[in-house]
Amino acid sequence: MTSIDPTDFIEVPEGTLTFQNEKQQAKFELGVCMAVxxxxxxxxxxxxxxxxxxxxxxRDWISxxxxxxxxxxxVVDNQLIEETLLYAMYDEFETQIDNDSALEIAALILKIYRQVQVENxxxxxESYNKWLEKESKKKEIQKVHIEKDPNNPDISDSEDDEDEDDEKESEDVDMDVDKPEPQGPIIYDDGFELVQKGRRR
Structure with a gap:
């Protein structure tokens, strides 16, 4: 890999590095997002x-x-972009990066800026089209997981059925407790009838 110069920079004589042409600015912003x-x-x-x-x-905020x-x-140089990326990673994701990956992204962003300057x-x-294709594949994978197979019903459906069965069983138990079967009078051998509590005639 070609070594990257951390001090490589872009500068304008006056104003800021914002593109006055709307298309150029929009393309540059898209390019930064794709680099990130x-x-x-x-x-x-x-x-x-x-x-x-x-x-x-x-991640979008970092862009x-x-x-x-x-x-x-x-004026913006590679080192400024690299430090911004590293600080953001540490602050937002509590992750410390100890390789040159952030510097590589910084160099890519400067390259994109220079290309936009000449309307290239x-x-x-190319990066945007690859990203769209990747996102499209992700959505296809999600659809496969979401769609229900009529021959293999969802587990949650069977769980719902089990819950309904449990509710019915509990209702049946409640009914048995609330409505005991009537019993006839208990008569002893000597002819006396047992007085039962809770029975009213």
Whole structure:
């Protein structure tokens, strides 16, 4: 792998690094998102929900703060992007990265910026199409799990049936307790009748 220069930077003479052309700015923002989505360490953290149930949203937020670096500054270098990514991972996912993966993503983002400057969107479009294809496959897998097989009913259905049966049985037991069968009078050998409690005539 080609070594990455942490001090490599992009600078404009005045203003900020925001693109004035709306299409360029939109493509750049999409490119940053695609670069962040390529960060394997972050993807592992999201998939395992190390940042809680909103881990997906936190990944999108990280893309947003990287974009803000360009919107707020006239100069951005690899090291600044790398540090921003690493701090975000530590703050949001309590994960410390000790390899150069964040620096690689930073270099990719600078590369994307330079391509957008000359209105070359090939890398961004290719990355976006791959991401769409990946998401489509995920949805197909989810559909297979969700759809019910008529020949193999859902376990939850059988559990519901069992619950209903249990309720019916408990109702039957209640009925037996509440409505005891009437008994006839108990007569002793000497002709006396036993007085039974709770019986009223």
């Amino acid at each position: 989505y390529k960060w394997d360490e972050l993807n592992i953290a999201v998939e395992n929900q190390w940042g809680g149930t909103k881990s997906n949203e936190k 947003g703060i990287v974009i803000e670096l360009f919107n707020d500054s006239k 969107y090939n890398l961004i479009d």
